[in-house]
Amino acid sequence: MEAFVYTAQPARVVFGAGALQHLGAEVERLGARRALVLSTPEQAAQARRVAEQLGARAAGVYAGAVMHVPVETARAAVAEAARLGADCAVAIGGGSTTGLGKAIALESGLPILAIPTTYAGSEMTPIFGLTEGGVKRTGRDPRVLPRTVIYDPELSLGLPPGLSVTSGINAMAHAAEGLYAHDGNPVTALMAEEGLRAMAAALPRLVRDPADRAARGDALYAAWLCGTVLGAVAMGLHHKLCHTLGGSFELPHAEVHTVVLPHALAYNAAHAPQAMARIARALGAAAGAGAGAVVDAPQALFEQAQALGAPTSLRALGLPAEALDRAADLAAANPYPNPRPLDRGALRALLQRAWDGAAPQA
Ligand SMILES: NC(=O)C1=CN([C@@H]2O[C@H](COP(=O)(O)OP(=O)(O)OC[C@H]3O[C@@H](n4cnc5c(N)ncnc54)[C@H](O)[C@@H]3O)[C@@H](O)[C@H]2O)C=CC1
Ligand SMILES: O=C(O)/C=C\C(=O)CC(=O)O
Numbered sequence: 635m636e637a638f639v640y641t642a643q644p645a646r647v648v649f650g651a652g653a654l655q656h657l658g659a660e661v662e663r664l665g666a667r668r669a670l671v672l673s674t675p676e677q678a679a680q681a682r683r684v685a686e687q688l689g690a691r692a693a694g695v696y697a698g699a700v701m702h703v704p705v706e707t708a709r710a711a712v713a714e715a716a717r718l719g720a721d722c723a724v725a726i727g728g729g730s731t732t733g734l735g736k737a738i739a740l741e742s743g744l745p746i747l748a749i750p751t752t753y754a755g756s757e758m759t760p761i762f763g764l765t766e767g768g769v770k771r772t773g774r775d776p777r778v779l780p781r782t783v784i785y786d787p788e789l790s791l792g793l794p795p796g797l798s799v800t801s802g803i804n805a806m807a808h809a810a811e812g813l814y815a816h817d818g819n820p821v822t823a824l825m826a827e828e829g830l831r832a833m834a835a836a837l838p839r840l841v842r843d844p845a846d847r848a849a850r851g852d853a854l855y856a857a858w859l860c861g862t863v864l865g866a867v868a869m870g871l872h873h874k875l876c877h878t879l880g881g882s883f884e885l886p887h888a889e890v891h892t893v894v895l896p897h898a899l900a901y902n903a904a905h906a907p908q909a910m911a912r913i914a915r916a917l918g919a920a921a922g923a924g925a926g927a928v929v930d931a932p933q934a935l936f937e938q939a940q941a942l943g944a945p946t947s948l949r950a951l952g953l954p955a956e957a958l959d960r961a962a963d964l965a966a967a968n969p970y971p972n973p974r975p976l977d978r979g980a981l982r983a984l985l986q987r988a989w990d991g992a993a994p995q996a
Contacts, residue, residue: 638819643865643968645758646782651847653786654749656872657684660782661691664745666722668693670715672734674700674789684726693718699727699734701879702765702786703885708737715742728752728897731918736762736778749779751790753801753853755808755861757783766904772879778861785858795844798941800888802837802853805860806830807891810899811870812863813909816971822863829859834938841942870972872898878964892944893951898938900994903932905973932994947991958985
């Protein structure tokens, strides 16, 4: 085995149906007395129930989280936390809400307890994102890594099937790119392959029955693994393309990941054969078909997204055709680690296929 470096992130995970019952004890364990509960406006009722459960340990509810964490929202939440004398942030929701908690932690150092209800995986990463003047910047800081994560499948039962699928594929993207990361290692590869397998197996069950508690649990388990990979190693072309399309063209996060992933993997396939073999093995195992059943990982992902009713074209997400040139320029502009060198012409062709909804092509 080759030498490697693996930095584990020190989060505490409380997992299982009904795990939310441990919230009070977990807040206490953090040494906190006044928790500010965060959510999106859509999940305000869920946040209020969490605050009620916390009783005297709740400082209040701030239900203003929105996607990509605009700095104005972050500043307002920091001010609210200070006004209420909060000494902890409890974030219940998807990546947007966890992201708002991270913005508060970055500014104030407050510990975060995250209760994820999507599969984005932000709860397992020290990565933050902030958007100012239409430009999104991301960074890593150990202060923003949630100190405790409560994964309770009961809380994700309300996630609509469409968003369950796209969010699940967002998670799979972390694992897939983690498998060819320049700083990957055998431990992250194990988590990535198992995360891919578990998510690929859970999603068809969730589409058949969104109330399938076992499938919800399996998907959260997969999200945990995939998020851990995202937090531990560098992402490549796929994540950069998605950040460009999400940040500069305001496309929805999980949906963009879903459309772009097969194309980004096809772009890299010939330069990352071992990663492709592991992705294919995971997808084959998820389908119960065994090793060797899947030979073309990008094509299999494309077909799975189609079969699950997910969007497969950037056009359907509302990206105007005129944006493709600029998106290719932006994606080619900043150097970042990727198995295959970045070629502006090839990226433009990739984006065209993704816009058309065509099958991925190496
Ligand atoms: N820093 C990091 O490591 C990561 C950050 N992100 C960021 O997270 C954001 C996207 O997060 P997502 O989770 O995709 O979307 P989201 O957090 O924006 O949620 C999408 C919508 O679904 C609702 N929702 C969430 N859970 C629900 C449930 N169980 N039932 C009903 N409705 C529910 C939300 O309230 C919201 O309206 C982006 O800004 C992305 O950049 C995503 C992954 C990792
Ligand atoms: O953009 C961020 O807030 C940070 C990372 C991610 O969103 C990861 C992803 O693209 O899913």
